[in-house]
Amino acid sequence: MQLNRFPWRPLLAGSLVLMPAGAALASPPAGPYARMVVIQPKPGQDSAFEAGYEKHLEWHRQAGDSWTWHGWSFVLGERLGYFMDGTFGHAPGNFDNAVQPAADRADNQKHVEPHADFLSHGVFQRLDGASVGAPLPDTSPYLALITYQVLPGQGGAFEQAWTRQRSRLAGSGARYSLYRLQLGGSAPQYMLMRAVPSFGAAADLPEIEPALAGMVHSKRSELLAYRANLSYQP
Structure with missing residues (x-):
């Protein structure tokens, strides 16, 4: 998954130790950080993209990721037909120890990039x-995703509103995760x-949003379908 995701990160000579194919790495330390990538299949190449992406996941398996x-x-929203992947639950230092970055990049160039564009x-x-319940995402059939672009200087107030909402929703059965962009986009x-x-349940989700008047510049609501064949579990 490495290609074009940290294009500024140099590979220092002698700093990369390659693992034998199939050798498993130790489990990474747990933490609250995630990397998320949005990919757009090129017109008419959805099937080719999926086939190439499956091959790339097999590379991760063989590398012992x-x-x-x-x-x-x-499946709903402005980015209909796009694809998102992500790796979650990391300590920040994990991102310095991705599996074989150069080989990952090369495999991406071979199998994925000819059929899709990496957008973010x-x-x-x-x-x-500011979150409730066990961390999301998981392997649920669908993921309801709302992206908030918050007004400059309002990030603290936005987070405090969700923190207050969390105490009100304790014990209600609600479950959600709120993520803050750290690097890689407009903040x-x-x-x-x-x-x-289910798809039907997505249309009837109970409202959980606190009062956010004067904090939000834009709000985008989307629905994503989980793709087990385009996911990887070590």
Whole structure:
């Protein structure tokens, strides 16, 4: 998954130790950080993109990648037909120890890039104090995703509103994760994730948003379908 995601990061001679194919890495330390990437298949190449992406996931398997990668297709919203992948639950130092970055990049160039364009790559932090329940995402059939572009200077107030909302929703059965963009896009930006069991249930999600008047510049609501064949579990 490495290609074009940290294009500024140099590979120092002698700094990369390659692992034998199939050798498993130790489990990475847990933490609140995630990397999320949005990919757009080229016109008419959806099937070719998926086939190439499956081959790339097999590369991760053969390389013994210890990170889990979830994959989704956008099924509602402005980015209909796009694809998002992400790896979650990391300590920040994990991102300095991705599996074989140069080989990962080369495999991406071979199998994925001919059929798709990488549109965005961001590092996000889950705000545990503003989230409810076990961390999301997971392998639920659908993921309801709301992206907030917050007005400059309003990030603190936005987070405090969700923190207050968390205490009100304790014990209600609500479950959601709020992520803050750390690097890789226009900030302040936040992503709210909610697991959804079915397409119909997505249309009837209960309202959980606190009062955000005067804080938000724009809000984008989308629905994503989980793609088990385009996901990787070590």
